[in-house]
Amino acid sequence: MSNDQQPDGGIIWNVRALVGDLADELPPESSTDRPQESPAGRPQSSRPVGVPAASDATGPTPQPPVRGEWVSTGQVVPQSSGISMGKAVVAAGVTLLVMVVALVVAVGSTDDDTSTGTPYPDFPAGGPQYLPPEDAGLPTPEPSFIPTTEPAEPTFDDPEDLALAQLHQFRQQDLPTVSLAGQYVAQLASKTVGIVDRNQVAANGSHTFYAEDILAEHLDLRNRFDGETQVVLLLSTDYGRQQLYEGEPLWITLALPPGSSKEAVARWCANQFPQLTGTDLDNQCVPRRLNPVGSS
Structure with missing residues:
Protein backbone atom coordinates (compact mmCIF):
# COMPACT_ATOMS: atom_id res chain seq x y z
CA MET A 1 0.00 0.00 0.00
CA SER A 2 1.25 3.50 -0.91
CA ASN A 3 1.97 6.12 1.72
CA ASP A 4 -0.40 8.48 -0.15
CA GLN A 5 -3.49 6.54 0.87
CA GLN A 6 -4.85 5.58 4.26
CA PRO A 7 -6.13 1.99 5.01
CA ASP A 8 -9.77 1.16 4.57
CA GLY A 9 -10.17 3.35 1.50
CA GLY A 10 -9.27 6.56 3.43
CA ILE A 11 -8.89 10.02 1.89
CA ILE A 12 -5.92 10.72 -0.34
CA TRP A 13 -3.92 13.41 1.54
CA ASN A 14 -0.93 13.71 -0.77
CA VAL A 15 -1.92 16.92 -2.50
CA ARG A 16 1.30 17.03 -4.51
CA ALA A 17 0.39 13.79 -6.22
CA LEU A 18 -2.99 15.29 -7.21
CA VAL A 19 -1.85 18.65 -8.60
CA GLY A 20 1.27 17.37 -10.33
CA ASP A 21 3.56 20.16 -11.54
CA LEU A 22 1.55 22.74 -9.61
CA ALA A 23 2.86 21.22 -6.41
CA ASP A 24 5.85 23.52 -6.64
CA GLU A 25 3.49 26.44 -5.91
CA LEU A 26 2.34 24.85 -2.63
CA PRO A 27 4.17 25.01 0.69
CA PRO A 28 6.18 21.92 1.57
CA GLU A 29 4.52 19.14 3.45
CA SER A 30 5.20 18.62 7.08
CA SER A 31 3.95 16.27 9.66
CA THR A 32 1.72 18.98 10.99
CA ASP A 33 -0.03 19.42 7.61
CA ARG A 34 -1.79 16.10 7.87
CA PRO A 35 -4.94 15.72 9.89
CA GLN A 36 -4.59 13.66 13.04
CA GLU A 37 -6.46 10.44 13.23
CA SER A 38 -8.56 9.46 16.12
CA PRO A 39 -7.62 6.41 18.12
CA ALA A 40 -10.15 4.41 16.03
CA GLY A 41 -8.24 5.14 12.82
CA ARG A 42 -10.69 7.82 11.55
CA PRO A 43 -9.87 11.44 10.90
CA GLN A 44 -10.69 13.98 13.50
CA SER A 45 -13.84 15.99 13.46
CA SER A 46 -14.31 18.27 10.46
CA ARG A 47 -14.75 21.19 12.80
CA PRO A 48 -12.62 24.11 11.39
CA VAL A 49 -9.22 24.48 12.86
CA GLY A 50 -9.05 27.05 15.59
CA VAL A 51 -12.83 27.11 16.20
CA PRO A 52 -13.46 25.74 19.76
CA ALA A 53 -16.17 23.28 20.52
CA ALA A 54 -19.16 24.19 22.56
CA SER A 55 -17.49 22.86 25.67
CA ASP A 56 -14.43 25.13 25.06
CA ALA A 57 -16.45 28.33 24.71
CA THR A 58 -15.18 29.57 28.03
CA GLY A 59 -11.56 29.21 27.02
CA PRO A 60 -9.42 31.78 25.20
CA THR A 61 -10.43 32.69 21.65
CA PRO A 62 -7.98 31.10 19.18
CA GLN A 63 -6.28 33.34 16.62
CA PRO A 64 -6.77 32.78 12.86
CA PRO A 65 -3.91 31.14 11.02
CA VAL A 66 -1.23 33.36 9.57
CA ARG A 67 -0.84 34.02 5.84
CA GLY A 68 0.56 30.99 4.05
CA GLU A 69 -0.60 28.48 6.65
CA TRP A 70 -2.22 25.48 5.11
CA VAL A 71 -5.78 24.71 6.14
CA SER A 72 -7.94 21.75 5.46
CA THR A 73 -11.09 21.76 3.42
CA GLY A 74 -13.92 23.62 5.03
CA GLN A 75 -11.77 25.71 7.32
CA VAL A 76 -12.86 29.39 7.54
CA VAL A 77 -9.96 31.87 7.39
CA PRO A 78 -10.76 35.49 8.30
CA GLN A 79 -9.51 37.96 5.64
CA SER A 80 -7.71 41.13 6.61
CA SER A 81 -9.28 44.41 5.44
CA GLY A 82 -5.87 45.55 4.03
CA ILE A 83 -5.55 48.72 6.19
CA SER A 84 -5.35 48.47 9.94
CA MET A 85 -6.87 51.08 12.21
CA GLY A 86 -3.40 52.42 13.09
CA LYS A 87 -2.52 52.92 9.43
CA ALA A 88 -5.82 54.68 8.79
CA VAL A 89 -5.11 57.10 11.64
CA VAL A 90 -1.59 57.78 10.30
CA ALA A 91 -2.93 58.35 6.78
CA ALA A 92 -5.56 60.77 8.07
CA GLY A 93 -2.91 62.63 10.06
CA VAL A 94 -0.62 62.93 7.03
CA THR A 95 -3.54 64.22 4.91
CA LEU A 96 -4.41 66.83 7.54
CA LEU A 97 -0.77 67.91 7.77
CA VAL A 98 -0.55 68.34 3.99
CA MET A 99 -3.72 70.46 4.04
CA VAL A 100 -2.33 72.68 6.83
CA VAL A 101 0.97 73.16 4.97
CA ALA A 102 -0.90 74.04 1.77
CA LEU A 103 -3.01 76.60 3.67
CA VAL A 104 0.08 78.21 5.22
CA VAL A 105 1.77 78.46 1.81
CA ALA A 106 -1.37 80.02 0.32
CA VAL A 107 -1.59 82.61 3.13
CA GLY A 108 2.11 83.40 2.73
CA SER A 109 1.68 83.93 -1.00
CA THR A 110 -1.23 86.30 -0.34
CA ASP A 111 0.87 88.33 2.11
CA ASP A 112 3.71 88.53 -0.40
CA ASP A 113 1.36 89.77 -3.09
CA THR A 114 0.00 92.39 -0.69
CA SER A 115 3.43 93.65 0.35
CA THR A 116 5.11 93.63 -3.06
CA GLY A 117 2.10 94.56 -5.14
CA THR A 118 0.34 92.67 -7.84
CA PRO A 119 2.46 92.48 -11.01
CA TYR A 120 1.17 94.48 -13.91
CA PRO A 121 -0.34 92.57 -16.80
CA ASP A 122 1.59 92.19 -20.00
CA PHE A 123 0.65 94.89 -22.47
CA PRO A 124 0.57 94.30 -26.21
CA ALA A 125 3.56 95.18 -28.34
CA GLY A 126 2.18 98.62 -29.09
CA GLY A 127 2.02 99.51 -25.39
CA PRO A 128 -1.04 100.14 -23.23
CA GLN A 129 -3.96 101.53 -25.14
CA TYR A 130 -5.34 104.77 -23.76
CA LEU A 131 -9.03 105.37 -24.03
CA PRO A 132 -10.51 108.80 -23.38
CA PRO A 133 -12.85 108.81 -20.35
CA GLU A 134 -15.90 109.19 -22.58
CA ASP A 135 -14.90 106.13 -24.68
CA ALA A 136 -14.18 104.06 -21.59
CA GLY A 137 -17.57 104.84 -20.09
CA LEU A 138 -16.08 107.03 -17.34
CA PRO A 139 -17.10 110.57 -16.44
CA THR A 140 -14.88 113.27 -17.91
CA PRO A 141 -12.75 114.73 -15.07
CA GLU A 142 -12.85 118.43 -14.48
CA PRO A 143 -9.50 120.18 -15.04
CA SER A 144 -7.72 120.78 -11.74
CA PHE A 145 -5.62 123.65 -13.03
CA ILE A 146 -5.87 126.59 -15.39
CA PRO A 147 -3.32 126.46 -18.24
CA THR A 148 -0.88 129.31 -18.13
CA THR A 149 -0.45 131.31 -21.31
CA GLU A 150 1.45 134.38 -22.25
CA PRO A 151 -0.52 137.48 -21.26
CA ALA A 152 -2.16 139.00 -24.27
CA GLU A 153 -1.20 142.46 -25.33
CA PRO A 154 -3.73 144.98 -24.01
CA THR A 155 -6.02 146.39 -26.61
CA PHE A 156 -6.86 150.10 -26.63
CA ASP A 157 -9.85 151.57 -28.36
CA ASP A 158 -8.66 155.10 -27.64
Missing part, protein backbone atom coordinates in the same frame (compact mmCIF):
# COMPACT_ATOMS: atom_id res chain seq x y z
CA PRO A 159 -5.47 156.14 -29.53
CA GLU A 160 -4.54 158.32 -26.58
CA ASP A 161 -4.49 155.33 -24.25
CA LEU A 162 -2.32 153.42 -26.69
CA ALA A 163 0.14 156.32 -27.04
CA LEU A 164 0.33 156.73 -23.27
CA ALA A 165 1.04 152.99 -22.84
CA GLN A 166 3.88 153.23 -25.37
CA LEU A 167 5.38 156.21 -23.53
CA HIS A 168 5.45 154.21 -20.30
CA GLN A 169 7.05 151.29 -22.14
CA PHE A 170 9.91 153.47 -23.41
CA ARG A 171 10.44 154.93 -19.95
CA GLN A 172 10.59 151.47 -18.31
CA GLN A 173 13.23 150.24 -20.72
CA ASP A 174 15.36 153.42 -20.63
CA LEU A 175 15.45 154.26 -16.90
CA PRO A 176 17.74 151.35 -15.88
CA THR A 177 20.29 152.45 -18.51
CA VAL A 178 20.76 155.97 -17.14
CA SER A 179 23.23 156.80 -14.37
CA LEU A 180 22.06 159.48 -11.94
CA ALA A 181 25.49 160.72 -10.91
CA GLY A 182 25.14 164.51 -11.44
CA GLN A 183 26.37 164.46 -15.05
CA TYR A 184 25.03 166.93 -17.66
CA VAL A 185 22.81 165.79 -20.52
CA ALA A 186 20.90 167.58 -23.29
CA GLN A 187 17.19 168.07 -22.70
CA LEU A 188 15.42 167.94 -26.10
CA ALA A 189 11.73 167.96 -25.08
CA SER A 190 9.63 168.47 -21.97
CA LYS A 191 5.86 167.92 -22.23
CA THR A 192 2.88 166.76 -20.24
CA VAL A 193 -0.49 165.73 -21.63
CA GLY A 194 -2.53 168.89 -22.37
CA ILE A 195 0.39 171.36 -22.18
CA VAL A 196 0.41 174.35 -24.49
CA ASP A 197 3.69 175.49 -26.11
CA ARG A 198 3.42 178.65 -28.19
CA ASN A 199 6.85 178.09 -29.67
CA GLN A 200 6.03 174.67 -31.12
CA VAL A 201 3.33 173.15 -33.27
CA ALA A 202 2.03 169.74 -32.25
CA ALA A 203 1.30 166.87 -34.66
CA ASN A 204 -2.37 167.75 -34.44
CA GLY A 205 -1.61 171.19 -35.97
CA SER A 206 -2.14 173.16 -32.75
CA HIS A 207 0.03 174.28 -29.86
CA THR A 208 -1.62 171.80 -27.44
CA PHE A 209 0.24 168.54 -26.94
CA TYR A 210 -1.53 165.30 -26.10
CA ALA A 211 -0.13 161.81 -25.58
CA GLU A 212 -0.05 161.09 -29.31
CA ASP A 213 1.80 164.36 -29.96
CA ILE A 214 4.32 163.75 -27.18
CA LEU A 215 4.99 160.24 -28.52
CA ALA A 216 5.40 161.50 -32.08
CA GLU A 217 7.94 164.17 -31.00
CA HIS A 218 9.92 161.65 -28.94
CA LEU A 219 10.07 159.16 -31.81
CA ASP A 220 11.25 161.88 -34.20
CA LEU A 221 14.13 162.88 -31.88
CA ARG A 222 14.98 159.27 -31.08
CA ASN A 223 15.28 158.37 -34.74
CA ARG A 224 17.25 161.57 -35.50
CA PHE A 225 20.03 161.19 -32.92
CA ASP A 226 19.99 157.56 -32.02
CA GLY A 227 22.79 156.80 -34.47
CA GLU A 228 25.36 159.10 -32.86
CA THR A 229 24.24 159.36 -29.22
CA GLN A 230 21.90 157.64 -26.85
CA VAL A 231 18.36 159.08 -26.56
CA VAL A 232 16.14 158.14 -23.62
CA LEU A 233 12.69 158.96 -22.22
CA LEU A 234 12.24 159.65 -18.50
CA LEU A 235 9.73 161.31 -16.23
CA SER A 236 10.68 164.50 -14.40
CA THR A 237 10.10 162.65 -11.13
CA ASP A 238 12.83 160.07 -11.91
CA TYR A 239 15.72 162.39 -10.93
CA GLY A 240 16.73 165.57 -9.10
CA ARG A 241 13.99 167.69 -7.58
CA GLN A 242 11.21 165.60 -9.17
CA GLN A 243 9.62 168.57 -10.93
CA LEU A 244 5.85 168.66 -11.53
CA TYR A 245 3.78 170.80 -13.88
CA GLU A 246 0.29 171.58 -12.63
CA GLY A 247 0.56 168.52 -10.39
CA GLU A 248 1.65 166.16 -13.20
CA PRO A 249 5.13 164.85 -14.07
CA LEU A 250 6.54 165.81 -17.47
CA TRP A 251 7.76 163.43 -20.18
CA ILE A 252 11.45 164.35 -20.72
CA THR A 253 13.40 163.38 -23.87
CA LEU A 254 17.16 163.44 -23.13
CA ALA A 255 20.26 162.97 -25.29
CA LEU A 256 23.39 161.61 -23.59
CA PRO A 257 26.30 163.02 -25.61
CA PRO A 258 29.92 162.28 -24.72
CA GLY A 259 31.31 164.42 -21.90
CA SER A 260 29.66 165.36 -18.64
CA SER A 261 30.33 169.08 -18.38
CA LYS A 262 27.77 171.81 -19.01
CA GLU A 263 29.95 173.47 -21.69
CA ALA A 264 30.42 170.19 -23.60
CA VAL A 265 26.64 169.64 -23.76
CA ALA A 266 26.04 173.26 -24.85
CA ARG A 267 28.49 172.85 -27.75
CA TRP A 268 26.76 169.65 -28.75
CA CYS A 269 23.36 171.43 -28.85
CA ALA A 270 24.77 174.24 -31.00
CA ASN A 271 26.22 171.77 -33.44
CA GLN A 272 22.97 169.80 -33.72
CA PHE A 273 20.76 172.90 -34.21
CA PRO A 274 22.93 175.43 -36.02
CA GLN A 275 19.90 177.39 -37.30
CA LEU A 276 18.84 178.25 -33.75
CA THR A 277 20.38 180.69 -31.34
CA GLY A 278 19.60 182.31 -28.02
CA THR A 279 16.15 181.60 -26.57
CA ASP A 280 15.11 179.51 -29.54
CA LEU A 281 18.07 177.18 -29.04
CA ASP A 282 17.38 176.93 -25.31
CA ASN A 283 13.79 176.02 -26.06
CA GLN A 284 14.98 173.17 -28.28
CA CYS A 285 18.19 171.91 -26.61
CA VAL A 286 19.50 172.92 -23.19
CA PRO A 287 21.96 171.32 -20.72
CA ARG A 288 20.33 169.59 -17.69
CA ARG A 289 21.97 167.84 -14.75
CA LEU A 290 20.93 164.29 -13.75
CA ASN A 291 21.23 164.31 -10.00
CA PRO A 292 20.03 161.52 -7.78
CA VAL A 293 16.37 161.66 -6.73
CA GLY A 294 15.73 164.35 -4.07
CA SER A 295 18.85 166.41 -4.71
CA SER A 296 18.86 169.80 -6.49
Whole structure:
Protein backbone atom coordinates (compact mmCIF):
# COMPACT_ATOMS: atom_id res chain seq x y z
CA MET A 1 0.00 0.00 0.00
CA SER A 2 1.25 3.50 -0.91
CA ASN A 3 1.97 6.12 1.72
CA ASP A 4 -0.40 8.48 -0.15
CA GLN A 5 -3.49 6.54 0.87
CA GLN A 6 -4.85 5.58 4.26
CA PRO A 7 -6.13 1.99 5.01
CA ASP A 8 -9.77 1.16 4.57
CA GLY A 9 -10.17 3.35 1.50
CA GLY A 10 -9.27 6.56 3.43
CA ILE A 11 -8.89 10.02 1.89
CA ILE A 12 -5.92 10.72 -0.34
CA TRP A 13 -3.92 13.41 1.54
CA ASN A 14 -0.93 13.71 -0.77
CA VAL A 15 -1.92 16.92 -2.50
CA ARG A 16 1.30 17.03 -4.51
CA ALA A 17 0.39 13.79 -6.22
CA LEU A 18 -2.99 15.29 -7.21
CA VAL A 19 -1.85 18.65 -8.60
CA GLY A 20 1.27 17.37 -10.33
CA ASP A 21 3.56 20.16 -11.54
CA LEU A 22 1.55 22.74 -9.61
CA ALA A 23 2.86 21.22 -6.41
CA ASP A 24 5.85 23.52 -6.64
CA GLU A 25 3.49 26.44 -5.91
CA LEU A 26 2.34 24.85 -2.63
CA PRO A 27 4.17 25.01 0.69
CA PRO A 28 6.18 21.92 1.57
CA GLU A 29 4.52 19.14 3.45
CA SER A 30 5.20 18.62 7.08
CA SER A 31 3.95 16.27 9.66
CA THR A 32 1.72 18.98 10.99
CA ASP A 33 -0.03 19.42 7.61
CA ARG A 34 -1.79 16.10 7.87
CA PRO A 35 -4.94 15.72 9.89
CA GLN A 36 -4.59 13.66 13.04
CA GLU A 37 -6.46 10.44 13.23
CA SER A 38 -8.56 9.46 16.12
CA PRO A 39 -7.62 6.41 18.12
CA ALA A 40 -10.15 4.41 16.03
CA GLY A 41 -8.24 5.14 12.82
CA ARG A 42 -10.69 7.82 11.55
CA PRO A 43 -9.87 11.44 10.90
CA GLN A 44 -10.69 13.98 13.50
CA SER A 45 -13.84 15.99 13.46
CA SER A 46 -14.31 18.27 10.46
CA ARG A 47 -14.75 21.19 12.80
CA PRO A 48 -12.62 24.11 11.39
CA VAL A 49 -9.22 24.48 12.86
CA GLY A 50 -9.05 27.05 15.59
CA VAL A 51 -12.83 27.11 16.20
CA PRO A 52 -13.46 25.74 19.76
CA ALA A 53 -16.17 23.28 20.52
CA ALA A 54 -19.16 24.19 22.56
CA SER A 55 -17.49 22.86 25.67
CA ASP A 56 -14.43 25.13 25.06
CA ALA A 57 -16.45 28.33 24.71
CA THR A 58 -15.18 29.57 28.03
CA GLY A 59 -11.56 29.21 27.02
CA PRO A 60 -9.42 31.78 25.20
CA THR A 61 -10.43 32.69 21.65
CA PRO A 62 -7.98 31.10 19.18
CA GLN A 63 -6.28 33.34 16.62
CA PRO A 64 -6.77 32.78 12.86
CA PRO A 65 -3.91 31.14 11.02
CA VAL A 66 -1.23 33.36 9.57
CA ARG A 67 -0.84 34.02 5.84
CA GLY A 68 0.56 30.99 4.05
CA GLU A 69 -0.60 28.48 6.65
CA TRP A 70 -2.22 25.48 5.11
CA VAL A 71 -5.78 24.71 6.14
CA SER A 72 -7.94 21.75 5.46
CA THR A 73 -11.09 21.76 3.42
CA GLY A 74 -13.92 23.62 5.03
CA GLN A 75 -11.77 25.71 7.32
CA VAL A 76 -12.86 29.39 7.54
CA VAL A 77 -9.96 31.87 7.39
CA PRO A 78 -10.76 35.49 8.30
CA GLN A 79 -9.51 37.96 5.64
CA SER A 80 -7.71 41.13 6.61
CA SER A 81 -9.28 44.41 5.44
CA GLY A 82 -5.87 45.55 4.03
CA ILE A 83 -5.55 48.72 6.19
CA SER A 84 -5.35 48.47 9.94
CA MET A 85 -6.87 51.08 12.21
CA GLY A 86 -3.40 52.42 13.09
CA LYS A 87 -2.52 52.92 9.43
CA ALA A 88 -5.82 54.68 8.79
CA VAL A 89 -5.11 57.10 11.64
CA VAL A 90 -1.59 57.78 10.30
CA ALA A 91 -2.93 58.35 6.78
CA ALA A 92 -5.56 60.77 8.07
CA GLY A 93 -2.91 62.63 10.06
CA VAL A 94 -0.62 62.93 7.03
CA THR A 95 -3.54 64.22 4.91
CA LEU A 96 -4.41 66.83 7.54
CA LEU A 97 -0.77 67.91 7.77
CA VAL A 98 -0.55 68.34 3.99
CA MET A 99 -3.72 70.46 4.04
CA VAL A 100 -2.33 72.68 6.83
CA VAL A 101 0.97 73.16 4.97
CA ALA A 102 -0.90 74.04 1.77
CA LEU A 103 -3.01 76.60 3.67
CA VAL A 104 0.08 78.21 5.22
CA VAL A 105 1.77 78.46 1.81
CA ALA A 106 -1.37 80.02 0.32
CA VAL A 107 -1.59 82.61 3.13
CA GLY A 108 2.11 83.40 2.73
CA SER A 109 1.68 83.93 -1.00
CA THR A 110 -1.23 86.30 -0.34
CA ASP A 111 0.87 88.33 2.11
CA ASP A 112 3.71 88.53 -0.40
CA ASP A 113 1.36 89.77 -3.09
CA THR A 114 0.00 92.39 -0.69
CA SER A 115 3.43 93.65 0.35
CA THR A 116 5.11 93.63 -3.06
CA GLY A 117 2.10 94.56 -5.14
CA THR A 118 0.34 92.67 -7.84
CA PRO A 119 2.46 92.48 -11.01
CA TYR A 120 1.17 94.48 -13.91
CA PRO A 121 -0.34 92.57 -16.80
CA ASP A 122 1.59 92.19 -20.00
CA PHE A 123 0.65 94.89 -22.47
CA PRO A 124 0.57 94.30 -26.21
CA ALA A 125 3.56 95.18 -28.34
CA GLY A 126 2.18 98.62 -29.09
CA GLY A 127 2.02 99.51 -25.39
CA PRO A 128 -1.04 100.14 -23.23
CA GLN A 129 -3.96 101.53 -25.14
CA TYR A 130 -5.34 104.77 -23.76
CA LEU A 131 -9.03 105.37 -24.03
CA PRO A 132 -10.51 108.80 -23.38
CA PRO A 133 -12.85 108.81 -20.35
CA GLU A 134 -15.90 109.19 -22.58
CA ASP A 135 -14.90 106.13 -24.68
CA ALA A 136 -14.18 104.06 -21.59
CA GLY A 137 -17.57 104.84 -20.09
CA LEU A 138 -16.08 107.03 -17.34
CA PRO A 139 -17.10 110.57 -16.44
CA THR A 140 -14.88 113.27 -17.91
CA PRO A 141 -12.75 114.73 -15.07
CA GLU A 142 -12.85 118.43 -14.48
CA PRO A 143 -9.50 120.18 -15.04
CA SER A 144 -7.72 120.78 -11.74
CA PHE A 145 -5.62 123.65 -13.03
CA ILE A 146 -5.87 126.59 -15.39
CA PRO A 147 -3.32 126.46 -18.24
CA THR A 148 -0.88 129.31 -18.13
CA THR A 149 -0.45 131.31 -21.31
CA GLU A 150 1.45 134.38 -22.25
CA PRO A 151 -0.52 137.48 -21.26
CA ALA A 152 -2.16 139.00 -24.27
CA GLU A 153 -1.20 142.46 -25.33
CA PRO A 154 -3.73 144.98 -24.01
CA THR A 155 -6.02 146.39 -26.61
CA PHE A 156 -6.86 150.10 -26.63
CA ASP A 157 -9.85 151.57 -28.36
CA ASP A 158 -8.66 155.10 -27.64
CA PRO A 159 -5.47 156.14 -29.53
CA GLU A 160 -4.54 158.32 -26.58
CA ASP A 161 -4.49 155.33 -24.25
CA LEU A 162 -2.32 153.42 -26.69
CA ALA A 163 0.14 156.32 -27.04
CA LEU A 164 0.33 156.73 -23.27
CA ALA A 165 1.04 152.99 -22.84
CA GLN A 166 3.88 153.23 -25.37
CA LEU A 167 5.38 156.21 -23.53
CA HIS A 168 5.45 154.21 -20.30
CA GLN A 169 7.05 151.29 -22.14
CA PHE A 170 9.91 153.47 -23.41
CA ARG A 171 10.44 154.93 -19.95
CA GLN A 172 10.59 151.47 -18.31
CA GLN A 173 13.23 150.24 -20.72
CA ASP A 174 15.36 153.42 -20.63
CA LEU A 175 15.45 154.26 -16.90
CA PRO A 176 17.74 151.35 -15.88
CA THR A 177 20.29 152.45 -18.51
CA VAL A 178 20.76 155.97 -17.14
CA SER A 179 23.23 156.80 -14.37
CA LEU A 180 22.06 159.48 -11.94
CA ALA A 181 25.49 160.72 -10.91
CA GLY A 182 25.14 164.51 -11.44
CA GLN A 183 26.37 164.46 -15.05
CA TYR A 184 25.03 166.93 -17.66
CA VAL A 185 22.81 165.79 -20.52
CA ALA A 186 20.90 167.58 -23.29
CA GLN A 187 17.19 168.07 -22.70
CA LEU A 188 15.42 167.94 -26.10
CA ALA A 189 11.73 167.96 -25.08
CA SER A 190 9.63 168.47 -21.97
CA LYS A 191 5.86 167.92 -22.23
CA THR A 192 2.88 166.76 -20.24
CA VAL A 193 -0.49 165.73 -21.63
CA GLY A 194 -2.53 168.89 -22.37
CA ILE A 195 0.39 171.36 -22.18
CA VAL A 196 0.41 174.35 -24.49
CA ASP A 197 3.69 175.49 -26.11
CA ARG A 198 3.42 178.65 -28.19
CA ASN A 199 6.85 178.09 -29.67
CA GLN A 200 6.03 174.67 -31.12
CA VAL A 201 3.33 173.15 -33.27
CA ALA A 202 2.03 169.74 -32.25
CA ALA A 203 1.30 166.87 -34.66
CA ASN A 204 -2.37 167.75 -34.44
CA GLY A 205 -1.61 171.19 -35.97
CA SER A 206 -2.14 173.16 -32.75
CA HIS A 207 0.03 174.28 -29.86
CA THR A 208 -1.62 171.80 -27.44
CA PHE A 209 0.24 168.54 -26.94
CA TYR A 210 -1.53 165.30 -26.10
CA ALA A 211 -0.13 161.81 -25.58
CA GLU A 212 -0.05 161.09 -29.31
CA ASP A 213 1.80 164.36 -29.96
CA ILE A 214 4.32 163.75 -27.18
CA LEU A 215 4.99 160.24 -28.52
CA ALA A 216 5.40 161.50 -32.08
CA GLU A 217 7.94 164.17 -31.00
CA HIS A 218 9.92 161.65 -28.94
CA LEU A 219 10.07 159.16 -31.81
CA ASP A 220 11.25 161.88 -34.20
CA LEU A 221 14.13 162.88 -31.88
CA ARG A 222 14.98 159.27 -31.08
CA ASN A 223 15.28 158.37 -34.74
CA ARG A 224 17.25 161.57 -35.50
CA PHE A 225 20.03 161.19 -32.92
CA ASP A 226 19.99 157.56 -32.02
CA GLY A 227 22.79 156.80 -34.47
CA GLU A 228 25.36 159.10 -32.86
CA THR A 229 24.24 159.36 -29.22
CA GLN A 230 21.90 157.64 -26.85
CA VAL A 231 18.36 159.08 -26.56
CA VAL A 232 16.14 158.14 -23.62
CA LEU A 233 12.69 158.96 -22.22
CA LEU A 234 12.24 159.65 -18.50
CA LEU A 235 9.73 161.31 -16.23
CA SER A 236 10.68 164.50 -14.40
CA THR A 237 10.10 162.65 -11.13
CA ASP A 238 12.83 160.07 -11.91
CA TYR A 239 15.72 162.39 -10.93
CA GLY A 240 16.73 165.57 -9.10
CA ARG A 241 13.99 167.69 -7.58
CA GLN A 242 11.21 165.60 -9.17
CA GLN A 243 9.62 168.57 -10.93
CA LEU A 244 5.85 168.66 -11.53
CA TYR A 245 3.78 170.80 -13.88
CA GLU A 246 0.29 171.58 -12.63
CA GLY A 247 0.56 168.52 -10.39
CA GLU A 248 1.65 166.16 -13.20
CA PRO A 249 5.13 164.85 -14.07
CA LEU A 250 6.54 165.81 -17.47
CA TRP A 251 7.76 163.43 -20.18
CA ILE A 252 11.45 164.35 -20.72
CA THR A 253 13.40 163.38 -23.87
CA LEU A 254 17.16 163.44 -23.13
CA ALA A 255 20.26 162.97 -25.29
CA LEU A 256 23.39 161.61 -23.59
CA PRO A 257 26.30 163.02 -25.61
CA PRO A 258 29.92 162.28 -24.72
CA GLY A 259 31.31 164.42 -21.90
CA SER A 260 29.66 165.36 -18.64
CA SER A 261 30.33 169.08 -18.38
CA LYS A 262 27.77 171.81 -19.01
CA GLU A 263 29.95 173.47 -21.69
CA ALA A 264 30.42 170.19 -23.60
CA VAL A 265 26.64 169.64 -23.76
CA ALA A 266 26.04 173.26 -24.85
CA ARG A 267 28.49 172.85 -27.75
CA TRP A 268 26.76 169.65 -28.75
CA CYS A 269 23.36 171.43 -28.85
CA ALA A 270 24.77 174.24 -31.00
CA ASN A 271 26.22 171.77 -33.44
CA GLN A 272 22.97 169.80 -33.72
CA PHE A 273 20.76 172.90 -34.21
CA PRO A 274 22.93 175.43 -36.02
CA GLN A 275 19.90 177.39 -37.30
CA LEU A 276 18.84 178.25 -33.75
CA THR A 277 20.38 180.69 -31.34
CA GLY A 278 19.60 182.31 -28.02
CA THR A 279 16.15 181.60 -26.57
CA ASP A 280 15.11 179.51 -29.54
CA LEU A 281 18.07 177.18 -29.04
CA ASP A 282 17.38 176.93 -25.31
CA ASN A 283 13.79 176.02 -26.06
CA GLN A 284 14.98 173.17 -28.28
CA CYS A 285 18.19 171.91 -26.61
CA VAL A 286 19.50 172.92 -23.19
CA PRO A 287 21.96 171.32 -20.72
CA ARG A 288 20.33 169.59 -17.69
CA ARG A 289 21.97 167.84 -14.75
CA LEU A 290 20.93 164.29 -13.75
CA ASN A 291 21.23 164.31 -10.00
CA PRO A 292 20.03 161.52 -7.78
CA VAL A 293 16.37 161.66 -6.73
CA GLY A 294 15.73 164.35 -4.07
CA SER A 295 18.85 166.41 -4.71
CA SER A 296 18.86 169.80 -6.49
